[in-house]
Amino acid sequence: MENPPNSEVRSAIQTENQHESLLSYPAETLIQLFTATLEKFSYPELFAVLVSPETPLISTIIRTAIKSKQNAEPFRLSLEQAERRTVILLNNRRKKFARRTWKTQPLFALEVIRQKYPHYTEEILTADLILVKPRKRREKFVKRTSEFGLRICQIRKLSGIMKLSDPESPKYYKCCNQIAGYMQGLKNRSPISLQVNYSGESFQYDFPWNSRESDIKAFIAITKKVGSFKELDEQWSSYHSSGK
Incomplete structure (x- = not known):
């Protein structure tokens, strides 16, 4: 439950809401005032405060009020949030001023900047000149069907196995021989030949040398589901007609 407006807020509500009266209230009271009765303020009244001499904190509160009014949303801003936004705003302004000054007067940049920011140091200048690019979010990994040929995929997999195997082990030599065979086939x-057996009969299916690994795996999966060459041919034709 929101706290009722204090006496300063009540007195401000009862006034004619001139921008001079808004400037006379502290930031916390101004936040309470907008939270309670933002709809009573017109755009000219709010913009009049922006063009008047005001502190950056008051400017942040007024800009938030204008944005809330434009979006027809309730005013939601705490004093801590306003102070944090103001600090970010002032830092960005200082950085932009420092970069512009460095670009036009690199030799005397520090002296020029100190005229506006007396406590400015070389360390701050170095930090302000560094452009920090926002870190790109990595896309979530989605397993996709391999578009590479069967032999290339197998060579990659075997290479990974070899890296983790003992060079003196039979497994290592077996991987070497398999890779050599795949390389020769690519050259x-x-x-790519696959032998299929059903009911004592054997038939060899030949695929193009650069057939995708996904297609070969799909064919092998179909051979395990069906029990005859006729069913195999029908299922394989259906697979191709589906555009996979």
Whole structure:
């Protein structure tokens, strides 16, 4: 439950809401005033405060009030949030001024900046000149169907196994021989042959040398589901017609 407005807020509500009266209230009272009766203020009254001499904190509160009024939203801003936004705003202004000054007068930049910011140091100047790019968010990994040829995919997988294997082990030599076979097939562009057996009958299916790994795996999966060459041919034709 929101706290009722204090006496300063009540007195401000009862006035004609001139911008001079708004400037006379502290930031916390101004926040309470806008929270309670933002709809009673017109745009000219709010903009009149912006063009008048005011502190950056008051400017932040007024700009938030204008934005809330434009979006037809209730005014929601605490004093801590206003102070934090003001600090960020002032830091950005200082950085932009420092960068502009350095770009036009690099030799005397520090002296020129100190005329506006007396406590400005070389360390602050160095930090202000560094452009920090926002870190890009990594896209969530989504497993996709491999578009590489079967032999290339197998070579990559075997290479990873070799890195983790003992060079003197039989597993290491087996991977070497398999990689050599795949490399030879790529060099000669030899077709990829698969032998299929059903009911004592055997038939060899040849695929293009650069067939995708996903297609070969799909074919092998179909051979395990069906029990005859006729069903295999029908399922394989259906797979291709589906555009996979």
